[in-house]
């Protein structure tokens with residue numbers, strides 16, 4: 154696994170984007186930046202397994218290198234499923250394609266390089282939005298959730314992982330401090346932490362749990378359960 158040191162030297166501030174340099178170090182970046190990432194990946198496969206229906210589709214929106222799809226695949230090998238993986242970063246899709254071909258050669262996988270806001274969802278039993286919704290403009294989020302809801306079969310689920318903000322300013326700051334402490338413990342310097350924060354703050358706009366819960370209910374989901382939280386990173390499952 155190649156080590157992420159993208160922000161280790163002083164840089165002119167530019168907005169973060171998922172380019173080839175990021176793709177190259179992405180597994181290490183995720184593991185050292187998102188508390189619980191590896192647990193979420195491992196466990197969401199098991200969760201999805203309880204809802205995946207034979208002869209349906211599994212959508213991975215903002216698939217990056219396909220970690221979530223692979224996890225679902227590992228737990229659902231006995232079902233006939235079509236995996237649809239979408240990401241608007243060409244560099245991510247290219248790397249994802251070679252990885253999935255290697256690890257799930259006999260499974261139907263369609264890789265699409267496009268904006269998830271343009272995608273049609275049909276015959277889906279599971280939709281994954283693993284740390285992706287937070288990169289969409291806020292005003293576009295409800296529309297995407299509605300599209301997902303409409304494309305899900307009865308009994309289907311959306312698994313939604315996100316960075317959270319907290320309405321109480323002091324509580325919010327406490328979670329941010331804990332997160333930065335987690336990154337420091339994983340070897341990131343203060344310069345790396347502050348430069349990454351500056352690069353990502355206009356790009357990753359988090360919502361609160363309450364906002365997610367209400368928006369999911371407004372989109373039609375009958376129940377939302379928070380199944381994982383580590384500091385200000387959480388994963389929810391929303392049921393149709």
Ligand SMILES: C[S@@+](CC[C@H](N)C(=O)[O-])C[C@H]1O[C@@H](n2cnc3c(N)ncnc32)[C@H](O)[C@@H]1O
Pocket residue numbers: 171183214215216217218219220221239240241242245267268269270282283284285288289
């Ligand atoms: C934090 S990564 C997701 C991690 C990945 N789901 C996983 O489980 O490892 C966010 C991904 O969403 C993609 N993305 C962001 N906005 C997008 C959009 N509007 N349409 C498609 N992909 C998008 C990025 O290119 C990036 O690969």
